[in-house]
Amino acid sequence: MLLESEFLNVWISGEISNLVKATSGHWYFSLKDNKAQIKGAMFRGNNRNVRAQVENGTQVLVRGRLSLYEPRGDYQLIVELMEPAGEGLLKQEFEALKNNLLQMGLFDQSSKQAIPVEPKRVGLVTSPTGAAVHDILTVLQRRSPQTEVIIYPTMVQGKQAADNIMWAINTANVRKEVDVLIVGRGGGSLEDLWCFNDEGLAHTIFNSAIPIISAVGHEVDVSISDFVADLRAPTPSAAAEIVSTDNSELVTKVRNLHSRLIRAYAHQHQANKNQQNQLKRSLALLHPSYQLQLAQQKNDELQIALHRAMTQTLKNAKQREHLCRERLNGLSPKHELTAAKQRMAYASSSLPKLMQSIIANNNRKFVSMAEKLNIVSPLATLTRGYSITTNEQGNVISDSKQVKKGEVVNIRLANGELNAKITDR
Template identity: 50%
Template structure:
């Protein structure tokens, strides 16, 4: 005992605060699949629920700002995929998840697999523009890897026939949908490289759902495209459809017809060269923007963990919890009072003559009414005090200060500017207003 110091002894509050910070900083963002149960949506607009599987469960909270983006109405029994950060509700010591996004399990899992593979391949440099092979300026033979019965093949052939009928074409028919399609496409690319009869390949199909196009998000196919010695144009779906094959290919065409225009010559071949460069530039910009978006999301998560609104969210959850406890306590109190009254009435029935019973019953009814009136006043007063507390909390909120016309200025590194000596000419400043932020440069 003599070796203990004040620093070694924790209070319960300090312990819970340390555990919360440990969970939030060490675990970061997690993806979780589970079944919804005990779903509730109080008047505060926040959602509280439990995610469970066959052997375990975890409590979750999804605050109003995040649940507004959910495109479906969660119900008990729904299987969902959520993105959340681990936390701890300090007043009760409950370990919980703070949900940031929620999707039905099927669509969400495919999108998660897409994002994970995209991040993995991007980290390995497979999307790097410096490794892209240039398309031949005047192709001598074009290879087409697609379904032999699909509309994409006929669209490509129609464009080539109209623009450059003399251009030789080799078709490598494959499946472009379903199990085994990705392997067949990869094998066709390998076959075209080994035969070396074409100097450019078009790989693609027509539009469809995420599941229809899923074979073009296959890791083996992506690595095969990247390793191809023959330049490859990805022409999958419509312009709005984006696959992993589009990022890995040497060129991405918005449609199969557009791919055919890229490889064919006509009287406006200079214009086509310009279009090709535009597509290459657009592809590079999409990759750059995707990288910047990923970096911004990472920074945003780091900022959110220290943002005042996060503290407000925890306090709002505590208010919901206190209101729920107050309602349960009042209901229990009223129920106990009612039981006591029933016991008194029973005693009167056993011990009193008819006249006394009538008088006592009248008296008990008056007492019961006074009790109910007192309870109503007590409940009204409790609600009033709760409203006053919420109003006081709102008056000290940084967001309320921003709404009154004030602003918070930070450096690009996130430090709050309080003195002019903290900044110098050329620095970028971020000014936070009530409805957004303004970026400015010091001149």
């Protein structure tokens, strides 16, 4: 109980010996080095996940918990994870560096730069003789042959590889001749790819002013460079596809732009045509002939209005004449004379002088009324030289257009009438 409660997670590196793979699927073995050994057991559910070939003499790194096998009184290690020794240690270093850089903020998405959509010049930081450069150039030649490529040759494996890669990235940043960098190589073991897990390289990638795409190994391979880079590509070929635009897409884009240009030209042409028609209409409204037509129309309207006004004035005059005649009849002296005669007959016997006075007053009134009547009488107008002209139908002529050449008209004067024949108008 003390062993199992105190040693729950133990890492041990050693050499496999006395390996027995039971028919049940469980493994039983000893782990030893030049100083000590310990028995171990790895049950079927855990050893299924071991990818390496395990046999006597294999150096491994295992993780497990201590336990006691009571029938023999032996303490042993119940192994839960087994990896080749070198790879296992490297993975531990990888996880430690990854956690450290994560705490430093080198993986933050807010720090990552955008990858150009259609870069004109692409830089490759890789081995000039490796498979990665061949794959990238093949993809770029097929998809986007117009894209320029600059190779910054470097080692991608070995102790000096990380320094070489950092030098190449710094050189590209100094020259400033590419829009984006692809840093990577083809696949390999964890040891082969270990240079991309260098802390100095991680800081160099993070501080690069040029956007960097990490394309290290195959899709299942993950390196520190993948986490720090602005974008991770699963393979070098995929990185080439990211930075290139397929020519077929460009052709489609050009065709779409051509169609848009044709539509825009047609739209602009129609707009210009509409504007031209509008200007023509505006010019027609300003043309002298149109203005003359408007003036003629306005003149005709004024003539019509004048004729209506004259006709209405003459009509009003006739109405006033009729009213005056009625008033004149109402004020006729004969009514006063009849009354005067009656009064005179009544008072003739006793008031002969009064009668004479009344007659004299009535005579004066008569004369005054006659003068007033003469003033408003149309006949008085005729005495001043005016005349009234009528046609054969008796209609008053007020416009020369109402008669024709050769027509006989009647001219009424103050004294008498004249018949005249129209010889000219």
